[in-house]
Amino acid sequence: MKVTKADLVRTISRESGVEAIEAEVVVESLLALILKHMEQDNTIEIRGFGTFKLDPRSAKKARNPFTNELMVLPAQKVPSLKFTREFKKKIAEGYSID
Numbered sequence: 001m002k003v004t005k006a007d008l009v010r011t012i013s014r015e016s017g018v019e020a021i022e023a024e025v026v027v028e029s030l031l032a033l034i035l036k037h038m039e040q041d042n043t044i045e046i047r048g049f050g051t052f053k054l055d056p057r058s059a060k061k062a063r064n065p066f067t068n069e070l071m072v073l074p075a076q077k078v079p080s081l082k083f084t085r086e087f088k089k090k091i092a093e094g095y096s097i098d
Contacts, residue, residue, distance in 0.1 A: 038079060050083040 005027060013023040034052055037044050044052040054077035062073050083091075 041077070048084060048086050050081050050087060052079065052081050054078065055080045 009024045009027050013020040034044055041054055057076050057078055059075040060073050063070055
């Protein structure tokens with residue numbers, strides 16, 4: 001099942017008793033803050049959930065499959081999310097292979 005941002009807003013609104021528009025502001029603000037801090041190369045740690053950070057990737061050689069031309073992909077930073085052990089444990093408890 002796919003859960004969208006709108007689904008999150010509705011659930012937060014229903015469970016907290018706030019208006020949907022207020023819940024949407026909270027969700028949008030949280031996402032904007034995460035993006036803002038990651039753009040500044042900050043690490044965002046949410047206890048019990050995970051850590052957002054930028055991981056460095058070194059430059060590497062690649063080949064264009066259409067032209068067979070060799071090119072160099074520049075070094076870059078890519079976003080990552082590492083979940084906490086606590087979060088992973090809760091997820092694993094919900095799934096059992098029988």
